[in-house]
Amino acid sequence: MTDHLLEVRDLSVEFHTAAGTVRAVQNVSWHLDRGETLAILGESGSGKSVSALAVMNLIDMPPGRITSGTILLNGRDMLTMTPEERRQINGATIAMIFQDPLAHLNPVYTVGWQIAEMMTTHGQPGDRARARALELLGRVGIPDPDAAMKKYPHEFSGGQRQRLMIAMALACKPDILIADEPTTALDVTVQAQVLALLEELQQETGMGLLLITHDLGVVAEIADRVVVMNAGEIVETGNAAEVYHNPQHPYTRKLIDAAPGKGQMPKERDRSGQPLLQAQKLQKHYGAFHALKGVDLTIMPGETVAVVGESGSGKSTLARAILRLDDPDGGRILYKGSDLMAMPPRDLFRLRRDLQMVFQDPTQSLNPRMTVFKLISEAWEIHPDILPKAQWKDRVAELLVKVGLTPEMAKRYPHQFSGGQRQRIAIARALAMEPKLIVCDEAVSALDVSIQAQVIQLLDGLRREFGLSYLFIAHDLPVVRDFADRVIVMKSGRIVEEGTVRQIFEDPVQPYTRALLAASLDPDPQVQAARRHAREELEQRIPA
Known part of the structure; x- marks a missing residue:
């Protein structure tokens, strides 16, 4: 037998931190051919x-x-190389x-x-x-x-x-x-x-x-x-x-x-009453690029609206425009009937606590010089009426546990966590404000499946307990299927299809929506192999 292309034998790695030694890898062996x-x-x-x-x-x-x-490349130990x-x-x-x-x-x-x-x-x-x-x-x-x-x-x-x-x-x-x-x-x-x-x-x-x-x-x-x-x-x-x-x-x-997309679809929600948030004819340009082209959106109290589409379709631009993090060039944004575009800065500041966002990239949204405790409690310094300072430590610990971390992690800095753990910290920070609407921009995309399931369950529980609403931007369609009430499909800055989860997943109208669903991956290798075979057959039947 020839040597493996790459072989790892009995690898152990540890990190020495202020809190003690962390054994990150212990006697791991595997090979790649x-x-x-x-x-x-x-x-x-x-x-x-x-x-x-x-x-x-x-x-x-x-x-x-x-x-x-040892780490062997074509039989040679790389750990001994210069x-x-x-x-x-x-x-x-x-x-x-x-x-x-x-x-x-x-x-x-x-x-x-x-x-x-x-x-x-x-x-x-x-x-x-x-x-x-x-x-x-x-x-x-x-x-x-x-x-x-x-x-x-x-x-x-x-x-x-x-x-x-x-x-x-x-x-x-x-x-x-x-x-x-x-x-x-x-x-x-x-x-x-x-x-x-x-x-x-x-x-x-x-x-x-x-x-x-x-x-x-x-x-x-x-x-x-x-x-x-x-x-x-x-x-x-x-x-x-x-x-x-x-x-x-x-x-x-x-x-x-914990793999998503296998449970029952959410029941259709009653959408009567006053909307929590409405976007009307939103427009946004970046030079010659037209990122939003007359987008309309309605979110009811306690409702989760998912926005799906390819990268560059306008999903994140829509989220930033709604929160006025990036002002649109046209259209209106109504929160409980009040126009955010016409709201004076003082009123908008007070409203910020009701509208929170979990960004796609936690490395960029978490200050690397602040501990996790400081990152989460900073909201209470800005809005001191939310929580007395004497309760900050206990509340930070509670929020960390809710997102699958431990209270001891409050002393650490963002760079001491994995990518998925940093995203959980960002979610805890958003929850600290006790908001009415949370905009989740790919908030669970970096999480492993079991923590992803826990976070979705947490967000759903908070929705039921506090009447929270979510604008849930995602590319993971199985997660959308399990969590959302309604789905909006975007392409090139426009909404091409909208409906309940059942309508979108079981009876999509637009070819673009059907293509998104066909490209979604199933965790069962046999199901996925059959799905890929069907996709390849379909591609072969399409004329060049």
Whole structure:
């Protein structure tokens, strides 16, 4: 037998913190072969990303330390290599797609320059590198690649930035691609395109793909084998179908049971009475780009309205316009009958506590210099009538528990948490204001399935207890199916279809809506294989 392309043996990693030693990875062993996709599945904090960072030599040491193990690339231990040898490998032989694209794209350089730099650093001529960068932008689904080459990261949506990261990682045609939650921020159709692209590149190059994910649907679509991690340890391994249909460990069963989209659809809600919020004929331009084109929206008290659509469809722009974080260029926004566009600043300030938002990217929305306690309690400093200061500590602890964290975490800073854990902190901060409407912009997209289920259950419980309403922006259609009352489908700045969850999921009218539903992934590998086969047959019947 030949050596594995990449093999990790008895790897242990620990971090020394003020609160003590954290054993993030404990005696982990797995391997990856050429042309194979290995998925590492587990909750936030399970050690999946730390394992990948150890392979890339990207663990901060100190406070981190690899205490045992070997990492073999084509039989050679990378932990014994010199820094110069590792630099020749990273990017060229082993590349990585990171979970948080905005934190890993340089804001002062154009994206075309950054993708080309991946190749020029490893010796390719500049003109060839630029041509390859242009080709990659098209392959990962960026509109108008020629214009995109000259743009900066902030000019792209969250999903588009993730596609840029994928283009950078593929630039040097690596032997191994480590993908850390590569499709978390992508809508379902682009997710399907990206996964298909990765499979196509595997067939072309024999590349091994190490996929780190919390999404069982992605595992079902693309993974050959699965490694399930919990609390830094491997609890189960096997091929994707075996692990899903015959899990041997209670933790694996817990993950499978938490997968969304399998329960009963919400009953149709009574929509009589005065709306909580209305948007009428909203318009928004960014230069020549028309982001919103006459959008109408109504949210009733206690109602959850989901907005779905591809990246760049206008979902996040609609959310920011409604909250006046980015004033629209036309139209009206009515909250309990009062026009927010005509409201004086003092009245708008008082109203802010009623309207809260959980942003898509917690790394950017959480101040890195503030502890979790400070981040959550800051709202009570701004609005001191909400809660007496003597109760702040207990309330912060209560909110952290509600979102699946522990009270001891209040002393930490955002960088000490995983991506999913940071999003939970952002949700706790929004809940601190006791709002009437929470706008969730991909608020659960970064969460693993079991915590995602807990957070959705929490939001639903708060809705029933306090009469909360939600504007729920999401690309995860199974979550929308379980949680929303009504669904709005957006494309190119317009609403193309609207209806109850049952109407949209069981009897969609528009071809665009049907395409979104067809691209949604099922956690059952057998169901997903049949769905993909049907999709491929349909594509073959469509004339070129």
